[in-house]
Amino acid sequence: MEKLLITGAGGQLGSELTLALAETYGENSVLATDVNPAAEKILKGIPFRPLDVMDARSIAMLVEKEKVTQIYHLAAILSAVGEKQPLKAWSLNMDSLLSVLELAREKKLSKVYWPSSIAVFGPNTPSHQTPQNCIQDPRTVYGISKQAGEKWCEYYFLKHGVDVRSLRYPGLIGYKSLPGGGTTDYAVEIYHKALEGKTFTCFLKKDTLLPMMYMPDAIKATLALMEAPKNQIRIRSAYNVSAMSITPEQVYQSIREHLPEFNILYEQDYRQAIADGWPRSIDDRNARDHWGWRPSYDLPKMTQDMLSHLPNYFPHLYEQPH
Ligand code: AKB
Numbered sequence: 001m002e003k004l005l006i007t008g009a010g011g012q013l014g015s016e017l018t019l020a021l022a023e024t025y026g027e028n029s030v031l032a033t034d035v036n037p038a039a040e041k042i043l044k045g046i047p048f049r050p051l052d053v054m055d056a057r058s059i060a061m062l063v064e065k066e067k068v069t070q071i072y073h074l075a076a077i078l079s080a081v082g083e084k085q086p087l088k089a090w091s092l093n094m095d096s097l098l099s100v101l102e103l104a105r106e107k108k109l110s111k112v113y114w115p116s117s118i119a120v121f122g123p124n125t126p127s128h129q130t131p132q133n134c135i136q137d138p139r140t141v142y143g144i145s146k147q148a149g150e151k152w153c154e155y156y157f158l159k160h161g162v163d164v165r166s167l168r169y170p171g172l173i174g175y176k177s178l179p180g181g182g183t184t185d186y187a188v189e190i191y192h193k194a195l196e197g198k199t200f201t202c203f204l205k206k207d208t209l210l211p212m213m214y215m216p217d218a219i220k221a222t223l224a225l226m227e228a229p230k231n232q233i234r235i236r237s238a239y240n241v242s243a244m245s246i247t248p249e250q251v252y253q254s255i256r257e258h259l260p261e262f263n264i265l266y267e268q269d270y271r272q273a274i275a276d277g278w279p280r281s282i283d284d285r286n287a288r289d290h291w292g293w294r295p296s297y298d299l300p301k302m303t304q305d306m307l308s309h310l311p312n313y314f315p316h317l318y319e320q321p322h
Contacts, residue, residue, distance in 0.1 A: 010039025174215030
């Protein structure tokens with residue numbers, strides 16, 4: 001029987017992916033971990049252990065004790081926070097990945113999942129329909145760590161046969177969890193502010209076009225990649241995946257279709273420079289051809305879904321005065 005260990009299970013992707021994995025493979029096949037013990041609360045009874053991914057020995061002991069066969073290594077410091085703590089971001093993102101890959105080699109784990117990002121690209125990358133293989137010149141520590149991480153994943157596959165798989169996620173938008181420290185976080189916060197009836201101050205310019213994906217699509221892509229037969233996975237660095245390309249103004253206008261009173265202000269900060277170096281759109285034909293990737297959500301469908309589900313997930317934020 002497979003046993004899946006998830007690191008960073010309390011994070012934006014982790015909290016949703018952990019629930020999806022528990023639903024797909026059964027709660028007892030999943031062991032959620034996070035450095036923050038409070039993550040246990042949002043994981044709805046899924047077996048949980050506190051775990052600091054910087055502690056390689058503790059990961060190894062948990063893998064041994066719990067007979068773990070697969071690791072979903074999601075813990076990371078994202079682009080915006082990474083720029084504030086570059087050395088910490090580098091060591092957390094890289095050292096923990098190397099500990100997981102080494103463990104996978106030593107213990108012959110059956111699979112490893114590790115998320116990459118569009119942050120591997122930079123200002124000299126072709127920005128429209130960014131190809132799978134092209135110049136990558138990341139300008140953030142997060143992006144550099146994802147670029148190096150991709151090469152390490154490929155290396156462990158080629159040299160040691162570790163079945164490690166990865167996706168280059170665009171900005172992720174979901175209603176079940178809050179983002180933590182990314183440049184694309186505005187696209188989640190804007191929905192919260194709209195429902196709270198407050199003006200949203202956007203830290204990116206109104207016409208900043210970025211690739212984004214609704215969380216159900218991100219989960220669908222991850223499960224499909226991990227379920228695909230080994231011989232269909234022909235890219236062992238990380239696959240480009242894409243769903244939609246949108247600007248803050250387009251997100252704002254799509255919300256106003258439902259909440260016409262909603263207001264926005266634009267006040268860019270240091271995250272604008274990060275976003276300016278990232279692709280505008282992504283060519284994901286390899287993911288489509290190799291393992292059948294197809295997104296289901298565009299902007300109007302996502303906005304409708306976000307606005308209808310958010311109040312149930314964060315009811316304390318949206319209680320109406322009596
Ligand atoms: C971030 O903004 O840092 C992340 C990402 C695109 O990887 N959401």
